Each structure stands twice: as structure tokens, then as C-alpha cells.
Amino acid sequence: MVGATASRNGWMVWLTFAIGLLLSVSPLPQFMEILRPLWLALLLAFWALAMPQKVGMVTAWCLGLAEDVLYGTLLGQNALILTLITYLVLALQQRLRMFPMWQQSLVILVIFGLAQLVQLWLSALTGNRQPTLALVLPALVSALLWPWISYGLRGLRRRYKIN
Amino acid sequence: MRLLVLVVLSVALMVVDARFTLFKPVRSQMSLVLMQSYWITDLPQRLWQGVASQFGSRTELVAENEKLKTENLLLQGRMQKLAALTEQNVRLRELLNSSALVNEKVEVAELIGMDPNPFTHRIIINKGERDGVVLGQPVLDARGLMGQVVELMPYTSRVLLLTDTTHSIPVQVNRNGLRAIASGTGNPERLELRHVADTADIKEGDLLVSSGLGQRFPAGYPVATVKEVIHDSGQPFAIVRAVPTAALNRSRYLLLVFTDGRTAEERANDAAQAQEALDQHGGGPIIPATVPKPAIVPAAVAAPVTPVAPATAPAATTPPKPAATHPAAAKPVASKPPATQPAAAKPPATPPAAVKPAAKPPVSAPAITGGRE
Numbered sequence: 001m002v003g004a005t006a007s008r009n010g011w012m013v014w015l016t017f018a019i020g021l022l023l024s025v026s027p028l029p030q031f032m033e034i035l036r037p038l039w040l041a042l043l044l045a046f047w048a049l050a051m052p053q054k055v056g057m058v059t060a061w062c063l064g065l066a067e068d069v070l071y072g073t074l075l076g077q078n079a080l081i082l083t084l085i086t087y088l089v090l091a092l093q094q095r096l097r098m099f100p101m102w103q104q105s106l107v108i109l110v111i112f113g114l115a116q117l118v119q120l121w122l123s124a125l126t127g128n129r130q131p132t133l134a135l136v137l138p139a140l141v142s143a144l145l146w147p148w149i150s151y152g153l154r155g156l157r158r159r160y161k162i163n
Numbered sequence: 164m165r166l167l168v169l170v171v172l173s174v175a176l177m178v179v180d181a182r183f184t185l186f187k188p189v190r191s192q193m194s195l196v197l198m199q200s201y202w203i204t205d206l207p208q209r210l211w212q213g214v215a216s217q218f219g220s221r222t223e224l225v226a227e228n229e230k231l232k233t234e235n236l237l238l239q240g241r242m243q244k245l246a247a248l249t250e251q252n253v254r255l256r257e258l259l260n261s262s263a264l265v266n267e268k269v270e271v272a273e274l275i276g277m278d279p280n281p282f283t284h285r286i287i288i289n290k291g292e293r294d295g296v297v298l299g300q301p302v303l304d305a306r307g308l309m310g311q312v313v314e315l316m317p318y319t320s321r322v323l324l325l326t327d328t329t330h331s332i333p334v335q336v337n338r339n340g341l342r343a344i345a346s347g348t349g350n351p352e353r354l355e356l357r358h359v360a361d362t363a364d365i366k367e368g369d370l371l372v373s374s375g376l377g378q379r380f381p382a383g384y385p386v387a388t389v390k391e392v393i394h395d396s397g398q399p400f401a402i403v404r405a406v407p408t409a410a411l412n413r414s415r416y417l418l419l420v421f422t423d424g425r426t427a428e429e430r431a432n433d434a435a436q437a438q439e440a441l442d443q444h445g446g447g448p449i450i451p452a453t454v455p456k457p458a459i460v461p462a463a464v465a466a467p468v469t470p471v472a473p474a475t476a477p478a479a480t481t482p483p484k485p486a487a488t489h490p491a492a493a494k495p496v497a498s499k500p501p502a503t504q505p506a507a508a509k510p511p512a513t514p515p516a517a518v519k520p521a522a523k524p525p526v527s528a529p530a531i532t533g534g535r536e
Contacts (some may be wrong), residue, residue, distance in 0.1 A: 021197070021200055022200050022203060022204055024279060025200055025201055025204055025276060025279050026204040027204060027205070027208070027276065027277055030281075030412070033277075033279070033281035034281045036279060036281075056165075057165050057166060057169055058165070058169070061169045061172070061173070064173075065193070066193065066197055069190055069193045069194050069197050069198075070197050070198070070200065070201075070279075071278070071279060071280060072278070072285065072313075072314050072321050074176075074177045074180045074181055075176045075177065075180040075186055075189075075190060076172070076173035076174065076175075076176030076177040076180065077173075077177055079169075079173045079176070080169075080170060080173035080174065080177070083166065083169045083170065083173065084166075084170075087166045122177075126181065127329065135282075
């Protein structure tokens, strides 16, 4: 029975990732570009918490490569960032699951903020130095979105019994 | 453990991707699938436009039609003048033995996406390697230069806009030919001229056109208009701010420019050498060597005095071009002392049909200050 459900609706996870990729390149008004949440990172964080046996660092790395191609950054840059995020989430997994939602958001904020700083560092290395620390804003927006993403995806997971 | 492997792998990938072109095919294959997402995210807007044009009211359409007709009339009126002027220009240049202006062919491309990174100014267009786009190709809109192609994918390409902080373009003031370098500021409505002397003759409202000196952009396209010139006695240089003439963040249809394979500098060199040769031989007739050129030179441009080809093909100076050698107007190849070589008459131009120019972009790009990404 477990074996039967193991592969059940696994495609839903990938569907959410595909939507995440679309969202991460969807056109936004100029002033909101700077606030674009890290959709892929949010999705990865959720699925890594929900089913760590399926979604892990390798998944994150592959998605990161896809994002690199989309963004035209060096191959491996976003892959590295997403891998780091997934690693941190997995490392804090036991605690994160016990936390209330607001506390989870805080942890997400810290993790994503760190990741964005690494991103800043990598961009500086490749000659594209972003002028400000406004770069940390997406982490903030993502943290604010986390409860909604989390509840929404949890509902989806229950409904389709994604396992 | 797995983290370590993946991190090392990522770093290795980044280094290899930055230094070599090893992963270009991989990237291009991945982009075939992934770039569809730009197209998909653009779909709602496209649909909306479709619907809007379906349900546009008749009066609106009539009004727009009227407007376009008037505009068309005006433009055609100007075109009549332009033909005569072009003709005249060619004749005058012949008299001066300077290189002819080459008309560039343009092709329309459509914007399909903006770069999601708010700190870079890059756009995605729907023409790619398979459409003959080359790296470094200039991109225009109806009003002026927009930028250049920086990444090629099979059916799409990425264009770096003029206003990106890593972009600079050599310009000159249209009024008096003063040269300067316009650098992007990261603000889509502003370029800055670097290192302009305080006493330089530049003032508000001046039109800046591309000078072609960076070997990347064709000369003579409008780039920006000067918005303000600030003379601050505390600063070593004047602060000159300009507004790009192209609608960098509004244009949806762009023009890709296919230019002559030779760079502007090479062209200038050729002209200079021709002049030198002319002087050496006491004003004797120069024999221009033909340069294999992309097949898109319009017939109006070329009308050389004595179109003769050198016996050996000028292989070293220009990248090889398929087909279509053209009786070029007074353009000797730099490596040959032209006046000494009697040579066979050159074959007439092969029909300049659908041959895309295989123009290579210049390898060095002084116009770009930053790194690749």
C-alpha cells in the first residue's frame, strides 16, 4: 500500500515547480521587480519539509540550473544558492516542523537573507554588482508569503494525497 | 556530504561557464525548453492585446487608420528627400575617395520578456541563432539604439540595454562631432557621459549619435539627447546627463541590424589607406580592391570608379563571407597596396538574395566595461 502511494501524484510536485519557474520570470511592474519573491526557494523549502525523502538537494540543484538558464546567469550560480537553502531547511527540519507559523517565517527570512547575501557575493564576482542591499527585500517578501504558501500547499497535498 | 559534492559541482560549473564555451550547447538545449516560459508568461498580455484589437470600436480603428495614414504620408515625403540625399552623399564620398556609407539591413524582432533581475537591464527577444542573429549585434527601436545582443539561444536571444550599469557606448555630438562615451546608470531614463571636459562644447538638447568607434555599433544612429550639463567647479569633469531616444522600457517591436562584416574602424582604416596610397602615387587613380561583403548592400550605395578585384582574395582581413562579392565603392583592403595590382575584372555581384550576413562581431569589445554577466 505504501509502495502504491509512494509514487502517487508525484507529478503535482513538479507541476508546482514548473509554476514556480513561470512565476519567477513573469513580468511585473517596475517597482515590484525588486520585491519579487523567491518562488522556487519557497516551493523547495515547503516540499523539503513535507517530504524530505523525495525533494532534496539534488532536486534543488537541478531547478537551480534551470533558473540559471532562464536568468542568463552563470550555470551553477542559482543552483548553488538553492542547494544551500535546501540544505539549511533540511538541517533545521526537525525544529522547523515544531515551530508555529510566525517562527517558521522568521527562520525562512534568515535562511533566504543569507542566501541572497551569497547571491550578492557571487554577482559581485561575476562583475554584476548590485548597488544596494535592497537585494534582501525578496527574502523579506518571501518570508511574509511563507504562511500562505505553506497553508496552500498543505491543502493541495492533503487533497491530492501527494506522498 | 551530498551538499559538499553539489557545492563543488556548482562552483566548478560556474568557473567553467565563465572561462570556456564548453557548456554552450548544453545551455542552448536547455533554453530551447525553458525559454518557452517567457513566452508563456507573456501570453496573457498577448491575449489581452488580441482581444482588445478584436473588440476595438470602429471609430477608434478609423481614427487610428487616419493617424497612421498621415504618418505614412509624412514619412514617405521624407523618404523622397532621403533618396536624393543618399545619392548625393554617395557621389560626394566618391569625389573624396572615402568609404561609402553602407546601408544596414534590419529585421524586426519582438520583445518577449524582461530580465527578472531588477538590477540589470536586459530583455529577451524572439529571434535567435537560427534566425541569423550574432553575438554583439546592435538592436534598435523606431527612435534610436537600444542595446546589443549578449547571449544567443536557438530561437531567442538576450539583449543588454544601453542603460545597464555594465554598458557603455561611444557617441558623438551630432552638432559638432565631439566624441564621448555614454555609460548606463541603471536608470532606464538616463545615460551619463564620462570624462567630458568642463570646457567642451556640449549643451542641453544636443543629439548624441553613435560614433561607431567601439567597433560594435554602426555609426550615426541616435542614442540620446542631452538633458542637463552641470559644471561643478569641484569636479574635474562636467557632469552630462542624457535621456536615451529609444523607448527602452516601452518598445515592444525592435529592429536587429545586420551590418557590414567589417567594423567601422576597419572601414575608416581602409579609407585612410586608400587616401595614403593616392597621395603616394601623386593623385593617380586608385584601384579599389573588392571586399567580400554581406549581400545586403543596396544597389544605390555602390558605384565605384574602377571596380577591380585583386588577384588574390583578401582572406586575411575580413571574415569569410558566403557568396555575393559586390563592386564596393572605393574600399581597398588594408593589407594591400592597392595601386600596384592590376587584376582581373571582378565578377558581377551575385544576386543579393536571402543570404544572411555571417558577420562576426569583433572579438574585443571596448564598449563593454563590465564582465559578461
